[in-house]
Amino acid sequence: MNSGLSMNSMSYMSAxxxxxxxxxxxxxxxxxxxxxxxxxxxxxxxxxxxxxxGPAGISGLGAALQPSMSAxxxxxxxxxxxxxxxxxxxxxxxxxxxxxxxxRSYTHAKxxxxxxxxxxxxxxxxxxxxxxLNEIYQWITxxxxxxxxNQQRWQNSIRHSLSFNDxxxxxxxxxxxxxxxxxxxLHPDSGNMFExxxxxxxxxxxxxxxxxxxxxxxxxxxxxxxxxxxxxxxSPHSPPSSSSPQSSEVKVDLKPHxxxxxxxxxxxxxxxxxxxxxxxxxxxHPLLLHEAAHLKPDHYPHYPHHYSFNHPFSIxxxxxxxxxxxxxxxxxxxxxxxxxxxxxxxDPGAHTDTSYYRGVYTRPIMNS
DNA sequence: ACGTGTTTATAAAGAC
DNA sequence: GTCTTTATAAACACGT
Numbered sequence: 001m002n003s004g005l006s007m008n009s010m011s012y013m014s015a016x017x018x019x020x021x022x023x024x025x026x027x028x029x030x031x032x033x034x035x036x037x038x039x040x041x042x043x044x045x046x047x048x049x050x051x052x053x054g055p056a057g058i059s060g061l062g063a064a065l066q067p068s069m070s071a072x073x074x075x076x077x078x079x080x081x082x083x084x085x086x087x088x089x090x091x092x093x094x095x096x097x098x099x100x101x102x103x104r105s106y107t108h109a110k111x112x113x114x115x116x117x118x119x120x121x122x123x124x125x126x127x128x129x130x131x132x133l134n135e136i137y138q139w140i141t142x143x144x145x146x147x148x149x150n151q152q153r154w155q156n157s158i159r160h161s162l163s164f165n166d167x168x169x170x171x172x173x174x175x176x177x178x179x180x181x182x183x184x185x186l187h188p189d190s191g192n193m194f195e196x197x198x199x200x201x202x203x204x205x206x207x208x209x210x211x212x213x214x215x216x217x218x219x220x221x222x223x224x225x226x227x228x229x230x231x232x233x234x235s236p237h238s239p240p241s242s243s244s245p246q247s248s249e250v251k252v253d254l255k256p257h258x259x260x261x262x263x264x265x266x267x268x269x270x271x272x273x274x275x276x277x278x279x280x281x282x283x284x285h286p287l288l289l290h291e292a293a294h295l296k297p298d299h300y301p302h303y304p305h306h307y308s309f310n311h312p313f314s315i316x317x318x319x320x321x322x323x324x325x326x327x328x329x330x331x332x333x334x335x336x337x338x339x340x341x342x343x344x345x346x347d348p349g350a351h352t353d354t355s356y357y358r359g360v361y362t363r364p365i366m367n368s
Numbered sequence: 369a370c371g372t373g374t375t376t377a378t379a380a381a382g383a384c
Numbered sequence: 385g386t387c388t389t390t391a392t393a394a395a396c397a398c399g400t
Contacts, residue, residue, distance in 0.1 A: 114390060133372060157391060163374050170373080180400060181372050201382060201389060 111144045114201060115154065115161045118144075119168065123186050130171055130185035133159065166190070167206035 113121070122139035123131055131139065137155055140147045147154055162168045167190035171183040190206040 116390080153392070156393070159371095159373060160375085160392080161390085163372095178400080180370090205389060 110146050115157050116165060116167070116202065119158060119161060119184070120186060120190075123168075123184060128183075130183040132179070132183055133162070133181045136162075136184065165206065 111118070118140050119136055122136045123129055125139070126135070136158060137151075140154075140158070141151070162170075162184055167187045169185050169187050171185050173179055173182055187206065
């Protein structure tokens, strides 16, 4: 496998669309006029401040990233732009980018990432490590022009991926924070899905422990098996163990990938997740600082966020900002998005293209 | 009405 | 060749 490695040689790295400098110095623009309106959740987020922190926002973002993300190993595909704080309204990010004219006319080929990896990247780059569906859409469209087309098609796939894959967990909004849709986060134990560097296809699909016997897809996530990556025991083709009725006593939906936060009531922490608590202890997730206020972290101490894979091709590294670690991919330098620049006014050079895709690339190994 | 979320089905490609 | 993973489509339910 390691097909991912071969992606390093993807031609798009040196695609024509790339600026000579190999940096993200093209104005990022939103050709489709991505609606930057703030998703509901954000509006009440106190954080405008946080994002406004401009520079802080950047560094803050870095801080928000896993240590490993800042650590750095060269991103395989050129640096992926780091998500601007504007994403992740949950954290109070503000999204207000002035639309700039789209200047590129190059063809937008499909990025070499699976929807799952795109979702993972989006979530991981959000300060709170959780995004709403709409934010995920926006992150993707902002970064990959390709996805500015046929939105109905891929968005349906995104929704399907979120629901279907156990690696994504749904975090409900709090009553006092109305808005459409829940937040989506990564399952705490799904962190190494792309450890092998292949973003198109995981080695194994992350599956929460499922209890065949009980039919409970998840409670299983429990403990020991929690986060276990199992070869599909419940592939879409194989009959699900059954839709198990939720235990009436628990406040946490133990279904495979859904975590229900019941703000007002204590939740029973699924053991599988519980064992990850220590992770939170030494690196409080932004969510805990911001959204947390609403989500009551106390009730959800195990919130996902510890993706500490340092593999050179790990998704984290792919998203790492490190200009100083930039390799000669001839490509994307600073990941700091133009969006951020626009938003914070930090515009480093007035030439920042958040869009990863600035040229045509050919798919690596996996030819389609 | 529309967005979101779930589920089922099918096809294709990748991995073993 | 078989199994797994991903992509896509579509139907449906539900909430805003």
